[in-house]
Amino acid sequence: MAHVAIVFWSGTGNTEAMADSVAKGVREAGGTVNLIQAGDFSPADVESYDAFAFGCPAMGNEILEEDEFEPMYDAVEPALAGKNVVLFGSYDWGTGEWMESWEQRATDAGLNVLDSVIANLDPDGEAQAACVALGKTIATA
Numbered sequence: 001m002a003h004v005a006i007v008f009w010s011g012t013g014n015t016e017a018m019a020d021s022v023a024k025g026v027r028e029a030g031g032t033v034n035l036i037q038a039g040d041f042s043p044a045d046v047e048s049y050d051a052f053a054f055g056c057p058a059m060g061n062e063i064l065e066e067d068e069f070e071p072m073y074d075a076v077e078p079a080l081a082g083k084n085v086v087l088f089g090s091y092d093w094g095t096g097e098w099m100e101s102w103e104q105r106a107t108d109a110g111l112n113v114l115d116s117v118i119a120n121l122d123p124d125g126e127a128q129a130a131c132v133a134l135g136k137t138i139a140t141a
Ligand SMILES: Cc1cc2nc3c(=O)[nH]c(=O)nc-3n(C[C@H](O)[C@H](O)[C@H](O)COP(=O)(O)O)c2cc1C
Pocket: 009, 010, 011, 012, 013, 014, 015, 016, 057, 058, 059, 060, 061, 062, 063, 090, 091, 092, 093, 094, 095, 096, 120, 121, 122
């Protein structure tokens, strides 16, 4: 069974709600999961997991959150080459450009990006279901 790290940053709870649904999907698929705040994850933790789900909302101007998430992600990305990863996050007024950039960046770094889910603000039922499916994807890859 896959042991999955769900590593996220959430300022107002929307991406956190998505993380909870991703975790539900992992568990429904028979995997085990740890939900981890971005500031609590480091490169040394990578070897403890089979697969990874990273969550961060659109911040700045279509970028990752700069104070906690991006420094953590910068540090762990090299250790994730060849690993199965899914990405998720919430946004408001944009079009999902931050997620397109993030997927491209991760792919260029050699991560095996299986899928991603974005949700407009607080994830509605459809977005929650997409997050559950994302959890199943990462747990069974
Ligand atoms: C400082 C700041 C910058 C933001 N920049 C963007 C942006 O570039 N594009 C966008 O679509 N939404 C942007 N948003 C909106 C957030 O992505 C949105 O509120 C999201 O739901 C926050 O998720 P969270 O509850 O997990 O923190 C920004 C919000 C803040 C506070």
